[in-house]
Amino acid sequence: MLNFTLFKRELRANYVVFLIFVGVLALYESMIVMMFDPQLGEMLDQFAKVMPQIMAAFGMVSVGSTLIEFVSSYLYGFLLLMFPMIFEIIVANRLVSRYVDRGSMACLLATPNKRSKIILTQATFMFLSLLSLIIISTAMTIAFSEMMFPSALDIPKFLVLNVNLLGLHFAISGICFFGSAVANSSKLSYSIGAGIPIAFYLIQMLANMGGKLEDLKYATIFSLFDPASILKEPGNLMPLFILCAIGIILYSSGILIFNKKDLSL
Amino acid sequence: MSEIVINNLTKNYGSGKGIFDVTLSVKKGEVFGFLGPNGAGKTTTIRHLMGFINADKGSCTIGGLDCRTKSAEIQKTLGYLPGEIAFMDDMKGMDFIRFIAKMKDVADLTRANELMELLELNPQGLLKKMSKGMKQKIGLVCVFLSNPKVLLLDEPSSGLDPLMQNRFIELILAEKKKGTTIFLSSHIFEEIERTCDRTAIIRNGKLATITDMQTLRASKQKTYLITFETDEQATAFAKEGFKLSSVTSNTVAVSVKGDVMPLINAMNKYKITALDVKTQTLEELFLNFYGKGENGNA
Numbered sequence: 001m002l003n004f005t006l007f008k009r010e011l012r013a014n015y016v017v018f019l020i021f022v023g024v025l026a027l028y029e030s031m032i033v034m035m036f037d038p039q040l041g042e043m044l045d046q047f048a049k050v051m052p053q054i055m056a057a058f059g060m061v062s063v064g065s066t067l068i069e070f071v072s073s074y075l076y077g078f079l080l081l082m083f084p085m086i087f088e089i090i091v092a093n094r095l096v097s098r099y100v101d102r103g104s105m106a107c108l109l110a111t112p113n114k115r116s117k118i119i120l121t122q123a124t125f126m127f128l129s130l131l132s133l134i135i136i137s138t139a140m141t142i143a144f145s146e147m148m149f150p151s152a153l154d155i156p157k158f159l160v161l162n163v164n165l166l167g168l169h170f171a172i173s174g175i176c177f178f179g180s181a182v183a184n185s186s187k188l189s190y191s192i193g194a195g196i197p198i199a200f201y202l203i204q205m206l207a208n209m210g211g212k213l214e215d216l217k218y219a220t221i222f223s224l225f226d227p228a229s230i231l232k233e234p235g236n237l238m239p240l241f242i243l244c245a246i247g248i249i250l251y252s253s254g255i256l257i258f259n260k261k262d263l264s265l
Numbered sequence: 266m267s268e269i270v271i272n273n274l275t276k277n278y279g280s281g282k283g284i285f286d287v288t289l290s291v292k293k294g295e296v297f298g299f300l301g302p303n304g305a306g307k308t309t310t311i312r313h314l315m316g317f318i319n320a321d322k323g324s325c326t327i328g329g330l331d332c333r334t335k336s337a338e339i340q341k342t343l344g345y346l347p348g349e350i351a352f353m354d355d356m357k358g359m360d361f362i363r364f365i366a367k368m369k370d371v372a373d374l375t376r377a378n379e380l381m382e383l384l385e386l387n388p389q390g391l392l393k394k395m396s397k398g399m400k401q402k403i404g405l406v407c408v409f410l411s412n413p414k415v416l417l418l419d420e421p422s423s424g425l426d427p428l429m430q431n432r433f434i435e436l437i438l439a440e441k442k443k444g445t446t447i448f449l450s451s452h453i454f455e456e457i458e459r460t461c462d463r464t465a466i467i468r469n470g471k472l473a474t475i476t477d478m479q480t481l482r483a484s485k486q487k488t489y490l491i492t493f494e495t496d497e498q499a500t501a502f503a504k505e506g507f508k509l510s511s512v513t514s515n516t517v518a519v520s521v522k523g524d525v526m527p528l529i530n531a532m533n534k535y536k537i538t539a540l541d542v543k544t545q546t547l548e549e550l551f552l553n554f555y556g557k558g559e560n561g562n563a
Contacts, residue, residue: 005364009356102354107353107365109317110407114336115336
């Protein structure tokens, strides 16, 4: 099913990128957790009253007084959407379309490995690296919270929030992986893999500003991940289910198209 | 027994590009040349044999297995050298060779080491820092390390210096002795001439002919530039009845097809100060072979 030699090579080729993203997340997560202070929350609430649209655009709506509300608003409205997304865009492109674009895919296919095995290995690598990033990120935030504000974080609820985040990134990485698998050039791969998620996020920013623009939330994948309602209703699994379905469809159609298409190597 | 069979293979890229109704077969143990100018469709044909692209029409098989659907099985006994080599640039040379050996399930690196010695290759350092010739050598090591039974080589000696080109030809001849089937594409006649039993000539995506080397060699014309001591001698020689390409003061250019003995005998009568051989380009060879221009349809 999978080729472990190739998997190991991808580990070696991508661990630096992975560590950079872990580092950046560690930096922001520790800073945000450190900033938590019930009094500061009130101050930020006042900011939100003064300029509601700007704060809303970045998903920072209701700054609650609990640590989980604070963290979900400041980390899960922008930073944990953007950074893993950039990671997915970069890694997805490196896993498939870069090899095709440069021609080195020929080296991989000139071995007794089926195309399906190669692409399945790359898809698995994409998913596992994303899974590791989210797990490490979750563990880091829990660790920072426990260090600075012992037992202030509602850990079970926080885990549910992160499972939903994983679902969102599974779907986004599906877009990136699909783009990388179907494109014959890195340019086209980036247009699909970066263009679509970024467009979705811009639509989300507009939709967050409310008013007439609110209907735009139906045109973006990001409205399937709403931290506030996840915390309110942790049992509602419908958005997570839809995100996973999107991810599965995109990954599998990327794999199927890659198996069938002409490779100009 | 045919090892490689290509049947009516067609891939149309539009505006005359692509390959059209290519049919040929290569016998087991044969060294088969695939000769054509740049853009004639050599690489497109090889891409089909590698299963990289889907044919519009027709099919190709290696060892009886369909190239598109059974490529993984075919690759177990195949060695492929791409025309334009692209590696994982972030890897070191030796790591890459080990990586490819593992991908091919080859645990024993004896053959790889033999080749590195033969090609005088020291694969230290990053691949992206390597010259074209170095990369070509690494590509060749990757081709041979699994002791393949069938070789697909797309312009194999490009980028190698003359010494290494000779080593490469020795390598091919040694493989030929072992009974390896070799399909070798080139736009250089000499590369094909020294190794191949038969050769196909492709032009504008269409197979022009398949011929054995003797016939091709016989039709190959060489031009000799003979410089005489005096202009008078040159004028006298011009009347000997050879096919002349040009006469300029004391230098005569003579074209000879096949047997050169008559020319040598005739030259004996004169005092000659210099003799140069001008080898034909592939285009001139085509011109000769068909007696038509390069753009004329064969």
